[in-house]
Amino acid sequence: MANFEVVREDKGEISVLNVHGYLDAHTAPDFENALTKLLQENRFKIVVNLNGLQYISSAGLGVFMGFIEEVRENSGDIKLAEVSQKVFKVFDLLGFPSLYEFYEKASEAIVKFTN
Amino acid sequence: MANFEVVREDKGEISVLNVHGYLDAHTAPDFENALTKLLQENRFKIVVNLNGLQYISSAGLGVFMGFIEEVRENSGDIKLAEVSQKVFKVFDLLGFPSLYEFYEKASEAIVKFTN
Amino acid sequence: MSDKKTNAVSKKNNSFRLKLPANSENLDIIRKFVSGIAENIGFNEEEVYQIELAVDEACANIINHAYKNDNMPTEKIIHVTVRTRKDRIEVKIADKGVGFDPESLETPDMDRYLRERKQGGLGVHLIKTLMDEVKFHIKPGVRNEVKMVKYLQK
Amino acid sequence: MSDKKTNAVSKKNNSFRLKLPANSENLDIIRKFVSGIAENIGFNEEEVYQIELAVDEACANIINHAYKNDNMPTEKIIHVTVRTRKDRIEVKIADKGVGFDPESLETPDMDRYLRERKQGGLGVHLIKTLMDEVKFHIKPGVRNEVKMVKYLQK
Ligand SMILES: Nc1ncnc2c1ncn2[C@@H]1O[C@H](COP(=O)(O)OP(=O)(O)O)[C@@H](O)[C@H]1O
Ligand SMILES: Nc1ncnc2c1ncn2[C@@H]1O[C@H](COP(=O)(O)OP(=O)(O)O)[C@@H](O)[C@H]1O
Numbered sequence: 001m002a003n004f005e006v007v008r009e010d011k012g013e014i015s016v017l018n019v020h021g022y023l024d025a026h027t028a029p030d031f032e033n034a035l036t037k038l039l040q041e042n043r044f045k046i047v048v049n050l051n052g053l054q055y056i057s058s059a060g061l062g063v064f065m066g067f068i069e070e071v072r073e074n075s076g077d078i079k080l081a082e083v084s085q086k087v088f089k090v091f092d093l094l095g096f097p098s099l100y101e102f103y104e105k106a107s108e109a110i111v112k113f114t115n
Numbered sequence: 116m117a118n119f120e121v122v123r124e125d126k127g128e129i130s131v132l133n134v135h136g137y138l139d140a141h142t143a144p145d146f147e148n149a150l151t152k153l154l155q156e157n158r159f160k161i162v163v164n165l166n167g168l169q170y171i172s173s174a175g176l177g178v179f180m181g182f183i184e185e186v187r188e189n190s191g192d193i194k195l196a197e198v199s200q201k202v203f204k205v206f207d208l209l210g211f212p213s214l215y216e217f218y219e220k221a222s223e224a225i226v227k228f229t230n
Numbered sequence: 231m232s233d234k235k236t237n238a239v240s241k242k243n244n245s246f247r248l249k250l251p252a253n254s255e256n257l258d259i260i261r262k263f264v265s266g267i268a269e270n271i272g273f274n275e276e277e278v279y280q281i282e283l284a285v286d287e288a289c290a291n292i293i294n295h296a297y298k299n300d301n302m303p304t305e306k307i308i309h310v311t312v313r314t315r316k317d318r319i320e321v322k323i324a325d326k327g328v329g330f331d332p333e334s335l336e337t338p339d340m341d342r343y344l345r346e347r348k349q350g351g352l353g354v355h356l357i358k359t360l361m362d363e364v365k366f367h368i369k370p371g372v373r374n375e376v377k378m379v380k381y382l383q384k
Numbered sequence: 385m386s387d388k389k390t391n392a393v394s395k396k397n398n399s400f401r402l403k404l405p406a407n408s409e410n411l412d413i414i415r416k417f418v419s420g421i422a423e424n425i426g427f428n429e430e431e432v433y434q435i436e437l438a439v440d441e442a443c444a445n446i447i448n449h450a451y452k453n454d455n456m457p458t459e460k461i462i463h464v465t466v467r468t469r470k471d472r473i474e475v476k477i478a479d480k481g482v483g484f485d486p487e488s489l490e491t492p493d494m495d496r497y498l499r500e501r502k503q504g505g506l507g508v509h510l511i512k513t514l515m516d517e518v519k520f521h522i523k524p525g526v527r528n529e530v531k532m533v534k535y536l537q538k
Binding site: 244245246247248249250251253255256258259262263266267270 | 398399400401402403404405407409410412413416417420421424
């Protein structure tokens with residue numbers, strides 16, 4: 001089903017992944033592939049714009065966990081932006097805000113990298 | 116399920132019914148009620164704006180059939196506007212375009228009444 | 231879009247079953263069930279609508295006609311079975327209600343129909359128009375089934 | 385919104401069943417099935433998400449773990465049964481796979497979990513957090529079931 005999509009936008013050394021739809025055990029590999037590709041290109045400054053994300057399950061949360069270590073070891077970060085209240089509650093339930101930075105706007109997350 | 120809605124807008128002696136969502140055997144009575152109310156108020160110049168209609172089944176088509184006669188006997192009409200291609204195909208399959216006028220824009224249907 | 235691997239999985243022979251009460255509020259659940267499967271095996275948006283609509287009409291008929299007789303002891307239920315094959319979707323919709331004689335239904339004359347402003351009587355006609363194969367098996371009180379098939383276009 | 389009459393219908397005791405192949409592409413169909421029912425009996429948007437998520441986690445576990453043993457002769461299927469009561473929804477999710485010992489699962493220490501950047505191991509914890517009652521009945525190869533209940537808020 002065409003129910004998940006990642007669209008990448010590079011802005012200088014920062015990459016924004018715009019995710020849309022439903023991120024579950026079926027679609028998590030697509031998101032994983034997008035992140036793997038960034039790391040292969042040595043791009044470690046990553047903003048994930050969750051504006052279009054309607055749903056996330058633990059399989060989707062696991063993808064974030066699988067990359068954060070390598071990204072930070074390379075002086076990068078994965079910053080999250082524009083998450084809906086509904087989806088944020090799932091991140092929050094599992095304590096993600098203590099490990100990841102969340103921003104209201106993707107542009108704010110980008111600014112944080114350029115500072 | 117909150118999957119169907121009719122919003123009425125009166126413009127002089129013309130009434131526009133904006134329908135949204137799924138019009139099936141479950142929600143057809145809601146649409147029927149909206150039309151019954153117009154007829155009770157002697158409002159016979161009716162534009163149904165189908166812009167937000169995502170789905171129609173024969174139960175929905177039957178509602179149009181149930182009112183057209185009385186409306187026309189009272190020098191009125193039910194004109195349809197802004198139907199998506201997908202939904203139009205169902206109307207078309209059953210020959211509705213020979214009985215009802217379809218317009219690209221609700222404003223065009225309104226103009227037809229004022230001429 | 232799904233990747234190729236999962237498409238390969240979904241194109242195998244699979245079978246899906248749904249059983250629920252014959253209430254009109256459940257039409258939405260039934261349509262989503264069938265449209266999800268139809269999408270997964272590669273029907274396009276227009277075809278998915280056609281399949282949804284045919285299934286909706288058959289289920290609306292069960293809701294409106296099958297359990298009219300209030301003396302019937304059976305639970306008022308709808309059974310939907312979907313089988314996917316490489317080249318087609320097969321949907322069986324069944325009830326345990328009063329049954330009917332599908333042979334006795336006339337094909338509506340749409341011109342006359344529209345002229346006379348009838349309501350209803352279109353469901354079975356729509357099903358036959360939208361699907362490639364339609365068959366009825368009627369056993370009143372036991373199992374009244376309509377089986378409909380639609381082929382994937384090459 | 386549905387009118388009062390239909391709400392009255394849906395609040396009666398009803399039972400819904402779904403049976404389908406244990407493929408991840410079907411998670412979407414399962415979620416829509418369950419969320420449709422939950423919406424109809426009056427759960428709000430946040431609660432519907434919670435129910436969907438709990439069901440998704442249980443089904444993803446079946447897909448990932450239940451039929452690992454390729455020698456198993458059984459069809460790889462998921463059974464979902466939903467019962468609605470005036471005050472609650474009950475969902476049973478079952479497989480015929482290898483089974484597991486739910487008692488042996490530790491409650492994840494989220495601090496440590498996050499520190500060690502683990503992936504996975506959150507599903508059952510999430511189910512227990514999101515639903516009001518959770519019970520397991522395990523019979524490997526026959527029927528492994530998780531039953532979860534959520535109450536409507538007054
Ligand atoms: N599942 C069913 N159980 C009993 N009768 C049915 C069933 N399906 C169809 N019918 C009968 O076939 C007739 C034609 O159905 P249809 O073409 O859908 O038109 P409508 O439902 O609007 O009357 C119905 O009026 C009903 O008598
Ligand atoms: N239906 C099932 N069949 C077999 N094993 C299961 C099932 N559900 C859960 N398990 C077992 O319970 C463990 C914990 O599940 P969970 O908390 O969802 O984490 P994860 O699936 O990420 O490992 C799984 O690793 C698996 O061993």
